[in-house]
Amino acid sequence: MALEEEKTTESSERTVDYGACWLEAREKMRLDMGDPVFDAWIRPLSFVGAEGNEVKLSALTPFARNWVDGHHKQRIERALSKESGEAVTVAIAVVPAQKPAAPVQTAPAAAPAAPVENGTEGRKGLSHKVQQPTQTFETFVSGPANEFALRAAHDLATEDRNGIPMLYIHGGFGYGKSHLLNAIALEAQKRGRKPLFLGAEDFMRQFLGALNRKETLSFKEDLRAADVLLIDDLQHLCRSTYTVAEFLHTLNAFSDLRRKLVVAADKPPTAIENLSADLRARLSGGLVIGLDTPDRATRLGILKRCAAEFARTHDFEVPVGVLEHIADSERGAYDSPRDLVGAFNKVAMYADLTKQPLTVASACAILGQAAAAKKVSIEDIQRKTAEFYKLELRDFQSPMRARKVARPRQVAMYLARELTMRSLPEIGKRFGGRDHTTVLHACRRVVALCDDDAMFKQEVDFLRGVLSKGTLPLAA
Numbered sequence: 329m330a331l332e333e334e335k336t337t338e339s340s341e342r343t344v345d346y347g348a349c350w351l352e353a354r355e356k357m358r359l360d361m362g363d364p365v366f367d368a369w370i371r372p373l374s375f376v377g378a379e380g381n382e383v384k385l386s387a388l389t390p391f392a393r394n395w396v397d398g399h400h401k402q403r404i405e406r407a408l409s410k411e412s413g414e415a416v417t418v419a420i421a422v423v424p425a426q427k428p429a430a431p432v433q434t435a436p437a438a439a440p441a442a443p444v445e446n447g448t449e450g451r452k453g454l455s456h457k458v459q460q461p462t463q464t465f466e467t468f469v470s471g472p473a474n475e476f477a478l479r480a481a482h483d484l485a486t487e488d489r490n491g492i493p494m495l496y497i498h499g500g501f502g503y504g505k506s507h508l509l510n511a512i513a514l515e516a517q518k519r520g521r522k523p524l525f526l527g528a529e530d531f532m533r534q535f536l537g538a539l540n541r542k543e544t545l546s547f548k549e550d551l552r553a554a555d556v557l558l559i560d561d562l563q564h565l566c567r568s569t570y571t572v573a574e575f576l577h578t579l580n581a582f583s584d585l586r587r588k589l590v591v592a593a594d595k596p597p598t599a600i601e602n603l604s605a606d607l608r609a610r611l612s613g614g615l616v617i618g619l620d621t622p623d624r625a626t627r628l629g630i631l632k633r634c635a636a637e638f639a640r641t642h643d644f645e646v647p648v649g650v651l652e653h654i655a656d657s658e659r660g661a662y663d664s665p666r667d668l669v670g671a672f673n674k675v676a677m678y679a680d681l682t683k684q685p686l687t688v689a690s691a692c693a694i695l696g697q698a699a700a701a702k703k704v705s706i707e708d709i710q711r712k713t714a715e716f717y718k719l720e721l722r723d724f725q726s727p728m729r730a731r732k733v734a735r736p737r738q739v740a741m742y743l744a745r746e747l748t749m750r751s752l753p754e755i756g757k758r759f760g761g762r763d764h765t766t767v768l769h770a771c772r773r774v775v776a777l778c779d780d781d782a783m784f785k786q787e788v789d790f791l792r793g794v795l796s797k798g799t800l801p802l803a804a
Contacts, residue, residue, distance in 0.1 A: 344412045346378040350385075353407035361403075365573075368544040369396050370404075376421070381414050386423035391552070392545050393420050457525045457560070459517075463510040469633055469665070471626030474504055477617045481508045484588055485515035485556075492615050494579075494589045498596050499619030501754055502666025505592035509558045512590055516556045524554035528565035529761060535574050552581055555588065562593035564761040566602035576607045589614075601722075621663045628655040630665050634672045644680045646672070650691045657695075670749050671695055704747045704795050706758045713740040716791060725760040738770035739788055745771050747795055 358366040372392060376384040385404075387393040396404075397420055408416040465485075470478045477497050484492045497505050513523040526534075538547035551557065557578070565571055582589045593600060596618065597611040622630070631651040639645045654662065654671050662668045678694050679686035714721050717736040724737050737759060744755045745767065752764035759767070778785040 344378075344414060346383050346408070346412060346416075347375050349408055349411040350375040350383065352411045353404070356411075357403065357407050367539065367542060368548070369400055371542075372545060373420070374423070376423070382417050382419055383408055385418060385420050387420055388423070389545060389549065390422050391549050393422050395548075396420060457510075457527055457530065459513050459525065460510050461514070463507045464514055465511045467633070468504065468507055468511060469626060469629045471622050471629070473620035473622045473626060477504075477508060477619055480615055480617055481512050481590070482515075484590065485512040486519070492588075493583065493586070494591075494611075494614030496591045496593070496597065496611055496614050496616040497619065498593050498616070500594065500664055501750075501757070502664035503619040504665055505619065506560055509560055509590055509592055512556065513558055516588075521555040522553065523556040523558060524551065525558045526560070528559055528561045528563070531559060531575065532565055532568055532571040535571055536568065539570070548578075548581075551578055552585065552587075556590065557582060557587070558590045558592075560592045561757070561761075562591050563595065563600050564757070566600060569602075572602070572604055572607060576604065576610065579607070579610055622665060624655055627662070627665075627668055628652060630668050631655055631672055634669055635676075638672075638676050642676075642680050644676065646676050646679070647686060647688075649688050650675060650686055653688045653691055654695070667749065706744045706748060706750060706755065709740050709743045709747065709795060710758070712794060713743065713791060716787070727760065738774055739791065741767050741770040742774035742788070743791060743795065746792065 354370060357370055361370070369392070372388055373396065374386045376386050378384065387396060401418055401420070405416055405418050408418065465478070465482055468474075468478055480492055480495055481497070484495050497508060499505055509525060513525045516523040535544070535547055538544045559565070559575075565575060579589060591611065591614075596616055597603065597608045600608075603611075628651060631654055632648075635646045635651060651672075654668065654675070657671075662671050675686065675691050675694050678684075679690070684690065710721055710724050713719075713736055714724065717732075717739075719733065719736055723733045724740060726733070728734070741755055741759060744750060744758070745752070748755075750758075752767045756762040756764050756767045774788065778788055
């Protein structure tokens with residue numbers, strides 16, 4: 329009897345070291361959740377103490393407290409209950425990080441503190457794409473191929489709370505997606521709202537940088553401080569699973585906060601590779617609009633706007649007949665607005681610099697080589713180069729550096745530079761989001777190899793001939 333009473337007394341007096349339980353629970357949650365989510369939300373929490381079975385934790389900001397309370401609190405309670413053997417509840421308070429004490433000044437007073445940016449002292453906020461003041465709704469030339477997208481973009485930019493919450497615009501390179509996103513950002517800013525305009529690569533780079541610096545909470549707070557978030561070239565975001573997961577969290581947060589989100593990509597959500605199923609479903613649930621090839625009237629309108637701007641800055645007028653000739657070019661020559669602008673600039677600058685009369689005949693001569701070249705697309709070059717070297721198309725987008733992939737990829741980049749009017753950055757984007765210096769290096773490398781290796785030169789010349797003649801499959 330005395331022994332039983334002693335055991336009962338020991339059991340009633342048993343105390344739980346919740347601090348030790350918290351450390352064990354944190355480690356198991358890290359293994360369960362994965363480092364990115366754990367580092368973002370659980371690691372910054374601190375153990376404060378316990379009263380009875382209530383464990384008190386602290387977060388650094390109200391945003392972090394609210395997010396953990398709404399998304400991870402039950403997981404924390406389960407982990408602590410399992411470690412302690414008790415039914416545990418969790419309370420989270422906000423305790424901002426303490427600044428280190430300033431050293432004793434024996435000299436003149438210290439310099440003023442760094443200005444506050446985005447609510448955090450001494451920390452630089454998210455950098456975004458530089459807005460182009462000329463890319464407004466007023467300068468966007470509309471037609472049947474893009475009028476729906478223009479109206480939707482304008483509605484999103486001008487409606488404060490109602491209207492379209494999420495807009496997804498897709499289309500080929502040079503079709504006006506970035507122009508519309510820029511116009512939305514300018515209009516929102518003009519109306520006193522805060523836009524944040526990021527390329528997908530900027531989003532990925534800045535998120536991964538914040539992850540390495542353990543500043544993901546600051547990154548999230550900067551994102552969610554925007555009234556309108558605009559993400560360009562979403563297809564480049566999908567090279568990192570961590571970034572895809574973070575973008576899904578961002579999308580859900582903007583939906584919860586009833587704020588606007590605009591996304592642009594080269595394909596609809598259903599056609600973009602490496603998107604998670606839940607992110608693809610969320611994006612498809614917004615308003616998805618495609619930009620198509622502009623019709624003849626729209627092409628002529630774009631050229632007339634270019635001509636008016638050129639006349640204002642160069643005191644030279646391009647004849648309407650020349651503009652109509654460019655607008656009437658056969659399909660495939662100048663499909664996108666960017667192609668049209670490139671053709672116009674070539675003709676106008678040549679005539680202005682040489683001081684020669686500009687006629688339809690001279691424009692044909694100036695554009696003859698370019699028009700023939702534009703019949704070859706980067707997609708054609710990638711497809712036939714991959715077929716020739718027995719590769720998959722996705723190999724050109726991958727980060728693989730093995731010679732059997734890298735060398736054909738360099739050849740395809742070189743041919744894209746030779747046979748199209750695309751710029752180096754545009755070519756790089758089509759090859760997995762590589763930068764212009766990579767494309768330039770590839771071109772120089774191919775030229776050098778052609779000089780040193782006759783067999784390699786024959787391969788490149790053969791591919792160039794096949795593409796220039798528009799030959800269909802290389803193999804039966």
